[in-house]
Amino acid sequence: METDILNLGxxxxxxxxxxxxxxxxxxxxxxxxxxxxxxxxxxxxxxxPLIILLLAQVAATxxxxxxxxxxxxxxxxxxxxxxxxxxxxxxxxxxxRDLFLHYPRTSLLLGKxxxxxxxxxxxxxxxxxxxxxxxxxxxxxxIFLWATTMIAIGYASGEWIENYTTSVKFPNGLLLTIVATxxxxxxxxxxxxxxxxxxxxxxxxx
Numbered sequence: 001m002e003t004d005i006l007n008l009g010x011x012x013x014x015x016x017x018x019x020x021x022x023x024x025x026x027x028x029x030x031x032x033x034x035x036x037x038x039x040x041x042x043x044x045x046x047x048x049p050l051i052i053l054l055l056a057q058v059a060a061t062x063x064x065x066x067x068x069x070x071x072x073x074x075x076x077x078x079x080x081x082x083x084x085x086x087x088x089x090x091x092x093x094x095x096x097r098d099l100f101l102h103y104p105r106t107s108l109l110l111g112k113x114x115x116x117x118x119x120x121x122x123x124x125x126x127x128x129x130x131x132x133x134x135x136x137x138x139x140x141x142x143i144f145l146w147a148t149t150m151i152a153i154g155y156a157s158g159e160w161i162e163n164y165t166t167s168v169k170f171p172n173g174l175l176l177t178i179v180a181t182x183x184x185x186x187x188x189x190x191x192x193x194x195x196x197x198x199x200x201x202x203x204x205x206x
Contacts, residue, residue, distance in 0.1 A: 039150065061139070
C-alpha cells in the first residue's frame with residue numbers, strides 16, 4: 001500500500017507540474033482543476049500540499065518569465081504563435097491590454113483568477129516595458145495566491161469528494177464521459193469566442 005501511494009504521488013506530482021507548465025507556456029489546459037484535485041488528494045494524506053504549491057509556483061513562473069522576456073524583446077512572431085496556441089480571441093487581448101494600462105500591478109497579482117486575462121497579461125506586461133523586478137514581484141505573488149487558493153479549495157472539499165466517490169457507484173465509462181464533456185465545454189467556449197471576436201493579435205501597450 002505504501003509503495004502504491006508513493007507511485008501515485010510521483011505520477012501526480014509530475015502530471016501537475018507538466019499541466020501547469022503547459023498552460024503557462026500557452027497550451028489551453030485547465031490546470032486549476034488539476035490543482036484542486038491535487039489539494040483533495042493532499043487532504044487524504046496522499047500528497048504534500050507544500051510540494052504541490054512549490055511545483056505549481058515553479059512551473060507557472062518558468063512559463064511566465066519566458067513570455068515576459070519574449071514581450072520585452074518584442075518578438076512579434078513568437079507572440080503571434082502564442083496567441084494561436086492559446087486559442088485567444090482579439091476581445092480577450094483588447095480587454096487585457098486596457099485593464100493592464102489602468103491597473104498594471106493588480107492585473108499581475110489577481111489576473112490568474114480571470115479567464116483570458118491570465119493568458120495575455122504577461123506578454124502585455126513585457127510589451128509595456130514593466131521592469132523585471134516589478135514583474136517578478138507581482139507575478140510571483142499572483143501565482144502564489146492562485147495556487148494556494150486552488151489547493152485550499154481542493155483540501156477543504158477533499159473529505160466530501162472522497163465520501164462521494166466511495167458512496168456513489170459510477171457506471172462504466174460515466175466518469176470518463178463527465179471529464180470528456182467538461183473538456184469539450186472548455187475548448188468549445190474558447191473556439192466560440194475565437195469565432196465571434198476573431199483571432200488574437202497582441203499589440204504593444206502605449
